[in-house]
Amino acid sequence: MEDLAPKIIFWVFAALMLGSALIVVAGKNLVRSAFALLATFFSVAAFYVMLGADFLAGAQVLVYVGGILTLILFGVMLTNRIYSLELNTPRFQVVPGALVSAAIFMILVTVVRVTPWKQASIVEEGPTTARIGQALMNQYVLPFEVASVLLLIALLGAAMLVRRRTDL
Amino acid sequence: MDRLDAVSSLKYFVPELVLVLTLIGVLLCDLISKNRAPMERRLLIVLPSLFGLLVALFFSVSIYFSASGPDPSDAQALFSNMVAFDGFGSLLRILFIFTAIIILLFTIESRELRSVHHGELLVLLLTVTVALIWMANSINLLMIYLALETVSVASYIMVGYLKTDRLSNEASLKYILFGAVSTGTMLFGLSLLYGLTGSLDLYEIRAALMSEQVVASSGPALMVIIVLVLAGIGFKTATVPFHFWCPDVYTGAPTPVTAFLSVGPKVAGFAVLVRFFYGGMASSTGEQTWTMVGSVDWQTILMGISIITMTLGNIAALLQTNLKRLFAYSSIAHAGYIMMGAVALSDRGIKAMLAYVVVYLFMNLGAFLVIIVVHNNTGSFDIKDYAGIWRRSPMLTIVMGIFLFSLMGIPPFAGFLAKWYVFAAVIQAGLVWLAVIGVLNSAIGAFYYVKILKTMFMEGSDTAEPSSKLELHPLYAVLLFVLVVPNIVGLLLWGYLDRVTEYSHKLLDVM
Amino acid sequence: MIPLEYYLVVASALFSLGLYGMLTRKNAVNVLMAIELIFNSANINLVAFSRFVTGDTEGQVFALFVIAIAACEAAVALAIVMSLYRITKGVSLEDASVLKG
Numbered sequence: 001m002e003d004l005a006p007k008i009i010f011w012v013f014a015a016l017m018l019g020s021a022l023i024v025v026a027g028k029n030l031v032r033s034a035f036a037l038l039a040t041f042f043s044v045a046a047f048y049v050m051l052g053a054d055f056l057a058g059a060q061v062l063v064y065v066g067g068i069l070t071l072i073l074f075g076v077m078l079t080n081r082i083y084s085l086e087l088n089t090p091r092f093q094v095v096p097g098a099l100v101s102a103a104i105f106m107i108l109v110t111v112v113r114v115t116p117w118k119q120a121s122i123v124e125e126g127p128t129t130a131r132i133g134q135a136l137m138n139q140y141v142l143p144f145e146v147a148s149v150l151l152l153i154a155l156l157g158a159a160m161l162v163r164r165r166t167d168l
Numbered sequence: 169m170d171r172l173d174a175v176s177s178l179k180y181f182v183p184e185l186v187l188v189l190t191l192i193g194v195l196l197c198d199l200i201s202k203n204r205a206p207m208e209r210r211l212l213i214v215l216p217s218l219f220g221l222l223v224a225l226f227f228s229v230s231i232y233f234s235a236s237g238p239d240p241s242d243a244q245a246l247f248s249n250m251v252a253f254d255g256f257g258s259l260l261r262i263l264f265i266f267t268a269i270i271i272l273l274f275t276i277e278s279r280e281l282r283s284v285h286h287g288e289l290l291v292l293l294l295t296v297t298v299a300l301i302w303m304a305n306s307i308n309l310l311m312i313y314l315a316l317e318t319v320s321v322a323s324y325i326m327v328g329y330l331k332t333d334r335l336s337n338e339a340s341l342k343y344i345l346f347g348a349v350s351t352g353t354m355l356f357g358l359s360l361l362y363g364l365t366g367s368l369d370l371y372e373i374r375a376a377l378m379s380e381q382v383v384a385s386s387g388p389a390l391m392v393i394i395v396l397v398l399a400g401i402g403f404k405t406a407t408v409p410f411h412f413w414c415p416d417v418y419t420g421a422p423t424p425v426t427a428f429l430s431v432g433p434k435v436a437g438f439a440v441l442v443r444f445f446y447g448g449m450a451s452s453t454g455e456q457t458w459t460m461v462g463s464v465d466w467q468t469i470l471m472g473i474s475i476i477t478m479t480l481g482n483i484a485a486l487l488q489t490n491l492k493r494l495f496a497y498s499s500i501a502h503a504g505y506i507m508m509g510a511v512a513l514s515d516r517g518i519k520a521m522l523a524y525v526v527v528y529l530f531m532n533l534g535a536f537l538v539i540i541v542v543h544n545n546t547g548s549f550d551i552k553d554y555a556g557i558w559r560r561s562p563m564l565t566i567v568m569g570i571f572l573f574s575l576m577g578i579p580p581f582a583g584f585l586a587k588w589y590v591f592a593a594v595i596q597a598g599l600v601w602l603a604v605i606g607v608l609n610s611a612i613g614a615f616y617y618v619k620i621l622k623t624m625f626m627e628g629s630d631t632a633e634p635s636s637k638l639e640l641h642p643l644y645a646v647l648l649f650v651l652v653v654p655n656i657v658g659l660l661l662w663g664y665l666d667r668v669t670e671y672s673h674k675l676l677d678v679m
Numbered sequence: 680m681i682p683l684e685y686y687l688v689v690a691s692a693l694f695s696l697g698l699y700g701m702l703t704r705k706n707a708v709n710v711l712m713a714i715e716l717i718f719n720s721a722n723i724n725l726v727a728f729s730r731f732v733t734g735d736t737e738g739q740v741f742a743l744f745v746i747a748i749a750a751c752e753a754a755v756a757l758a759i760v761m762s763l764y765r766i767t768k769g770v771s772l773e774d775a776s777v778l779k780g
Contacts, residue, residue: 006680006681007681010681010685014685014689017689017693018689018692018693018696021693021696021697021716022696024696024700024709024712024713024716025696025697025699025700025703025704025709025712025713025716026699026700030706030708030709033709033712034712037712037715037716040693040716040719041719044719044722044723047686047689047723047726048726050681051686051726051727051729051730052730053726053729053730053739053742055739055743056726056739056742056743056746059743059746060722060746063746063747063749063750064715064719064746064749067750068715068749068750068753071753071754071757072708072711072712072753072757074757075708075757075760075761076708078761093703094703097699097702097703098699098703100698100699100702101695101696101698101699101702102695104694104695104698105691105692105694105695107392108392108691108694108695109688109691110388111360111388111389111392112684112687112688112691113684114385114388114389115364115385115386115388115389116385117363117364117683117684117728117731117732118366118732119731119732120730120731120732120733120734121734122734123730123731123734124734124735124736128736128739131735131736132736132739132740132743135736135737135740136740138173138174138248139248140248140250140310140740141174141247141248142174142177142246142247142248142250142251142311143250143310143311143314143744146299146302146311146314146315146318147314147744147747147748149188149191149295149298149299149318150299150314150317150318150321150747150748150751151747151751153291153292153295153318153321153322153325154321154750154751154752154754154755155754156195156288156291156292157288157292157321157322157324157325157755157758158325158754158755158757158758159758160288160325160331161325161328161331161755161758161759161761161762162758162761162762309741310740310741310744313741313744313745313748314744314748317748317751317752321748321751321752321755324755324756324759325755328759328762331762331766332766333766334763334766334767337759337762337763337766338763340759340763341707341756341759341760341763344752344755344756344759345701345707345710345711345714345756348711348714348752348756349701349710349713349714349717352697352714352717352718352721353698353717355717355718355721355745356694356717356720356721356724358721359721359722359724359725359728359738359741360724362724362725362728362732362737362738362741363687363724363727363728363732366728366732366733367733367737368737368741
């Protein structure tokens, strides 16, 4: 009986995630898509919790929900004519697009099923924040610094592009 | 091979540190010079950037020559196996910094960039340069992905730098959407690779792929992984089928940025390709050849990509009337030739790739400089507006001719050397027919390069007085000279290039 | 305990949905959202592998970096969208004035 609860939780969140993701990619209304994305991000965070990644779940909620989603909503609402901002690249129609992605999904599922994934002998349990922090400051110190350069440049670039005056 | 921690890695990392300090310094200079006169302000940002790049170039050249010849034991893995320090990366580091210097000088007198402030552009240029170095040296999946994204994000902004120009903005939007999808796809592949092998380190991945039980059962997974990862690499190198962005982005971006994109990220993309496939998915047999590790024949995949890329690039280039678009397709075709080196699965193949990118840098940047000079005078990128250039500036026509003949691969010029290297490498690998396809493609390529040259000799049909001389800024004249000389004396430098690539093709190896 | 494969299948589905959105949608912001789905699917993979295959936090660290990168990309992409929006709006206004004159 205790075994059933995690399964139910898993499937509830999986259904929520995929259902809202479907609205994101197939919905007609942009604002509705953005709110559906919120549900997707939350379910992904729930998955992280189930996988024992507590810190990451927090980061997911903070950055994705608090940052990226707000940004997207802000953009959508500020530029209400954004609906007309369409790409002039060749696009797939709904049916071929669906067929292609369904085929890719089938391939991925087959791969997942036939591959004998390794199993870890020891799983480190418990809160991950300290371990992630140590990893960032030891083994991953260079990527950490590279990421800071990336953040700096993204900040600079985004500000430059949106700023009105052209001479600065 | 040693495994160095962060502190002991720093002494191998001086050029990168200089570049990062420079980019922060230029950013500050830009801020404090806000109230100065435009010219003065321009100097205050250009000079520090140039100075930083030159210092970085000095350090990377001295690192290159202090390394005691072709000895693989010089190689180190820095920052807990995040980046490699080896001959391969040392050469590419010099190339990237050199390219950045050239592009920096391109931007100074470019008509497209005349009306905008250059501060952020130079900061972006410096960022891309240092990120290209990281990208070409990464030996860890996380580091590969992070460096690749840093290059991408900074180049999206560079493409859209003319923010009042619709074409530039559209190009940038197309670039970022296409780029994000490609790199996202690659990321999904990397995540599967991590799951399959249990490691992010390329050399541990190779060890895992060599173990018995993984080889037996990982075929389908590895196949999917390679296809997904090639999406990201293909995007950076602009190889088919991930080349769609290339013509539009090259056309929309400011020409100096286009020139940079056609060399920097493309070369770094090939460096990732070499690191990923030769570092993670192949092992050296010790006799100048490599064997694939794992159960997927990626050599055939790369071969297919190479053939389709060069053929499609060359054929599409034939149809273009806009010179920037033509050069976009031409650079796609060249990516196909470079890829041939990776197909050869031999030391000679890696050497050929390096030789090709060295020569490609000079001929392609040179051609783009001529495009910039002509645009500065005529304001057009259309081939038909190149009519009459011969009358207006015979010098420029001759120089362009040299670049074009070099791009074609005609013997006295350096381009021939580059082609010779890759064709010889694939022939040695027993793929004579691939070399034949390459030669046929060069023949197709000759058509459109000659077409440009022919137009330049034609009478100008436009009303503009044909006798008016083309203005050539002294700075550009010097740059043209710097770029054209290696193309002319290419064959004399054969022996030298051979020695350089002999040392530089050595990848860091733990085996 | 939910087996690893379940997570991978859900992640694959999310990836395919993202790909579908990217293939079919015309709207730039919509494509951007589809891209976020792809990033999230890869992150689920990374965290699941981190838990089941290696048993350490390596994959989680990778996922953390991916979140940071995704934020950068979204910011820059939306900045470009805004910039382009400003231009296209300007163009349409100009068209209107031409019609009037």
